[in-house]
Amino acid sequence: MSAETVKKFISFDALPGFLARAAEHGTVYAPRREGSAVVYRPLKPGDAPELGARPTESCKHVVFPRSETLFSFAGKADAAQPAVRRPVLTESPEPGPAVVFGALSCDARGFLAFDPVYKGSGTGGAAADTYYLRRRSRTLLVVKACKSALNTCFCNWVGGGPASAQGADVLAVEAEQGLVLDILSEQGAIFAETLPAASEGQVGAALAAVKAVEDSLPKAAELSAAPAALASLFSSAEFWKNESAHCLYCGACTYLCPTCYCFNITDESDGLSGVRLRSWDNCMSPLFTLEASGHNPRPNKADRLKNRVGHKFSYYPSLHAGRFSCCGCGRCIKSCPSSVDIRKIVLDAVKEAANV
Amino acid sequence: MSEQTGATAARPTNGAGTRNPYLPMPARVIEVITETPTIKTFRVVLEDEQLMRDFTFQPGQVGQLSMFGVGESTFVINSPPTRKEYLQFSVMRAGENTTALHSLSAGDTVGVRAPLGNCFPYDDMKGKDIVFIGGGIGMAPLRTLLLFMLDNRKDYGKIRLLYGARSPQDMAFSAELPDWLGRADLECTLTIDREAEGWQHKVGLIPNVLLEMHPDPKNCVAITCGPPIMIKFTLQALEKLNFAPEQIYTTLEKRMKCGIGICGRCNIGNKYVCIDGPVFSMAELNAMPNEL
Numbered sequence: 001m002s003a004e005t006v007k008k009f010i011s012f013d014a015l016p017g018f019l020a021r022a023a024e025h026g027t028v029y030a031p032r033r034e035g036s037a038v039v040y041r042p043l044k045p046g047d048a049p050e051l052g053a054r055p056t057e058s059c060k061h062v063v064f065p066r067s068e069t070l071f072s073f074a075g076k077a078d079a080a081q082p083a084v085r086r087p088v089l090t091e092s093p094e095p096g097p098a099v100v101f102g103a104l105s106c107d108a109r110g111f112l113a114f115d116p117v118y119k120g121s122g123t124g125g126a127a128a129d130t131y132y133l134r135r136r137s138r139t140l141l142v143v144k145a146c147k148s149a150l151n152t153c154f155c156n157w158v159g160g161g162p163a164s165a166q167g168a169d170v171l172a173v174e175a176e177q178g179l180v181l182d183i184l185s186e187q188g189a190i191f192a193e194t195l196p197a198a199s200e201g202q203v204g205a206a207l208a209a210v211k212a213v214e215d216s217l218p219k220a221a222e223l224s225a226a227p228a229a230l231a232s233l234f235s236s237a238e239f240w241k242n243e244s245a246h247c248l249y250c251g252a253c254t255y256l257c258p259t260c261y262c263f264n265i266t267d268e269s270d271g272l273s274g275v276r277l278r279s280w281d282n283c284m285s286p287l288f289t290l291e292a293s294g295h296n297p298r299p300n301k302a303d304r305l306k307n308r309v310g311h312k313f314s315y316y317p318s319l320h321a322g323r324f325s326c327c328g329c330g331r332c333i334k335s336c337p338s339s340v341d342i343r344k345i346v347l348d349a350v351k352e353a354a355n356v
Numbered sequence: 357m358s359e360q361t362g363a364t365a366a367r368p369t370n371g372a373g374t375r376n377p378y379l380p381m382p383a384r385v386i387e388v389i390t391e392t393p394t395i396k397t398f399r400v401v402l403e404d405e406q407l408m409r410d411f412t413f414q415p416g417q418v419g420q421l422s423m424f425g426v427g428e429s430t431f432v433i434n435s436p437p438t439r440k441e442y443l444q445f446s447v448m449r450a451g452e453n454t455t456a457l458h459s460l461s462a463g464d465t466v467g468v469r470a471p472l473g474n475c476f477p478y479d480d481m482k483g484k485d486i487v488f489i490g491g492g493i494g495m496a497p498l499r500t501l502l503l504f505m506l507d508n509r510k511d512y513g514k515i516r517l518l519y520g521a522r523s524p525q526d527m528a529f530s531a532e533l534p535d536w537l538g539r540a541d542l543e544c545t546l547t548i549d550r551e552a553e554g555w556q557h558k559v560g561l562i563p564n565v566l567l568e569m570h571p572d573p574k575n576c577v578a579i580t581c582g583p584p585i586m587i588k589f590t591l592q593a594l595e596k597l598n599f600a601p602e603q604i605y606t607t608l609e610k611r612m613k614c615g616i617g618i619c620g621r622c623n624i625g626n627k628y629v630c631i632d633g634p635v636f637s638m639a640e641l642n643a644m645p646n647e648l
Contacts, residue, residue: 262620269425292451315626
C-alpha cells in the first residue's frame with residue numbers, strides 16, 4: 001500500500017448494502033460457497049462475499065468465459081434466388097460492466113498474463129481479441145489481500161505477493177471489522193466514491209496486516225535461470241518422462257489456472273442455424289494438437305507437460321519481457337489428483353540444466 | 357532470410373485490429389475443380405464487393421475456411437496475389453470439416469478468414485535461381501509463389517519445378533500441367549512413385565529425381581512442401597547438393613483454431629506457426645525445438 005493513494009473504509013456490516021448498490025451498475029462477482037467449493041459468482045442483493053475463504057477456482061471466467069458465443073448464424077433466403085438459403089452471421093452482443101469483489105491478488109495478476117497476448121501487442125502485429133478486450137475493459141478488479149499463505153502458495157516466486165496490487169483497481173485489506181480500500185485507478189475511485197476516507201488508525205492497522213502476511217511467507221526460490229534451463233532440456237526425453245510419470249493428463253491444472261488462456265473453437269448447429277463457440281481448452285489432452293491426418297506433434301503426456309511448463313516458464317517469458325505466465329496461486333498443485341508440483345518441475349529443471 | 361520480410365511484412369493486413377478477427381467473411385464458391393480422388397480446388401469470391409476489391413495478401417499466406425455448423429480449417433491461398441479474380445484453396449479430404457467442404461458446389465456460401473500468417477520472402481529471392489520441390493497436396497503453397505514469380509518473371513533467374521505424386525491420378529493441378537511443361541521460362545519435371553501406363557515423365561521418388569536434376573546451389577533458393585517423409589528426404593538431398601539451411605524454405609501446417617497467435621496449439625517452442633509462420637527457412641527451423 002502506497003502512501004500517495006486515497007484510502008477508503010467500509011465496515012463488514014455495510015458491505016452487503018454497498019455491493020447491492022454497486023450491482024445496479026453491473027454484475028458483481030464475489031467468492032461464494034457452493035458445496036465444498038468456493039467460487040466467484042454473481043452476488044444476489046443482500047449476499048455477503050466469503051472474504052475469508054480462498055476460492056477453489058480463479059476468476060478468469062469473468063473476462064474469459066468457459067464457453068462463449070462468438071457469433072450465431074442462420075440460413076436466410078437469398079434475395080436473388082429465394083430458394084437458396086445462405087448463412088447470415090450475427091455477432092454476439094457486447095457484454096455489460098462487471099466487478100470482481102474480493103479477487104485474490106494472484107487471480108488479478110492472472111489477467112496480466114492474458115493481456116499482452118489478447119491485446120495483440122505481444123508478438124508484433126497479431127490481431128487483438130475483440131471478445132476479451134470488451135470484457136476486460138469493463139471489468140473492475142477489487143483485490144482482497146490474503147491474511148495467510150497455504151503451503152501450495154508461491155506468488156512471491158513469480159513477482160507477486162499476498163497483498164500485491166498489480167492488476168488491481170482497488171486493493172482491500174482487512175482491518176478493524178472492515179476493509180481499508182486502497183484506490184488505484186480512476187474506475188476504482190468511481191466505484192468507492194460514496195465511501196468515507198479511512199482513518200489513520202485503520203490505515204495503520206491495514207499496513208500492519210500486510211506486513212504480517214508478507215513476513216509469514218517462506219523465502220522465494222530463485223527462478224531467473226528457469227527459461228534457459230527449460231529450453232536446454234527440450235530434448236531430454238528422460239527428464240520429462242520422469243517429471244510426467246504421475247500425470248494423468250486430466251487437465252484440472254489448466255482449467256483452474258488463472259493464466260491458462262488456450263481455447264478451442266467449435267460449431268453447434270441445428271440445420272442451417274447455430275453458433276460458433278469459443279471454449280476453454282486443455283493442452284494436456286492428446287486431442288489438443290491431434291491433426292486430421294492422425295499426426296500429433298505432442299503424442300505423449302511428457303511432450304504435453306513439457307509444453308505446458310515450457311510455455312509458462314520459458315516460451316512466454318521470451319516473448320513478454322521475461323515475465324512468467326504463472327501467478328503462483330498453487331491451484332494446480334492443490335487440485336492435482338496425482339500430486340504433480342509445477343514448482344518441483346521448474347526447480348528440477350534448473351538443477352538438471354546446471355549439472356549438464 | 358530477412359526477418360522483415362518473413363516476420364512482419366506479411367502480418368494480416370486486412371483490417372486487423374479494427375475488424376473482429378473471428379468473424380469470417382462470407383464468400384461465394386464460383387468453381388469447384390476435382391483434382392484427385394481426395395483433393396478438390398475451390399475458387400471463391402468474397403460476397404462483399406468492396407472487401408473483395410480491397411483484399412490484399414502475400415504469396416504463402418493462409419486463410420481459414422468455415423463450413424458454418426461444422427467448423428474451420430486452415431489452407432494456403434494458392435492463387436497468386438497477381439491474379440485477383442478469385443481466391444483459390446485446394447482441400448484434401450482428411451477430417452470432418454474437409455469432408456464437409458468437399459460437398460460444396462458452385463453458388464454455395466463458405467466463410468473466409470484471411471489473410472493469416474507470414475509469406476514467402478519473395479523480395480529476398482529476386483535475382484536468384486529458384487527450385488520448387490512439391491509433393492502431393494504440398495504443391496498448393498508452391499503454386500502461389502510459382503505463379504507469382506511467373507507473373508513477375510524478369511525479377512527471377514532460372515525457375516525449376518519438380519512436382520511429384522504417388523500416381524498420375526494423385527497429381528493435382530493437372531489442367532495446368534501442359535502449360536507449365538510447355539513454358540520456355542519454366543523447367544518443369546513431373547514424377548510419380550511407380551510406373552503407370554501412359555506416363556511419359558519421370559518415375560522415382562522426389563529426392564532421387566532431385567539428385568538427378570542436380571540443381572546448382574550457387575545463387576539459388578529451394579522451396580519445398582509435401583508430406584513429412586518426403587520433406588525429410590528432400591532436405592537430405594538438398595544438403596547433399598550443398599544447399600545451405602538459409603537457402604531452403606518450407607511451409608508448415610499444424611492444427612489451428614484462432615489463426616492469430618492466441619489459442620495456443622500451433623506453437624513450436626515460442627514460435628506460432630499461425631503468425632510467425634507458416635513459412636520458415638531451414639535455418640529458422642534448425643534453431644527451433646524439434647516438435648514438428
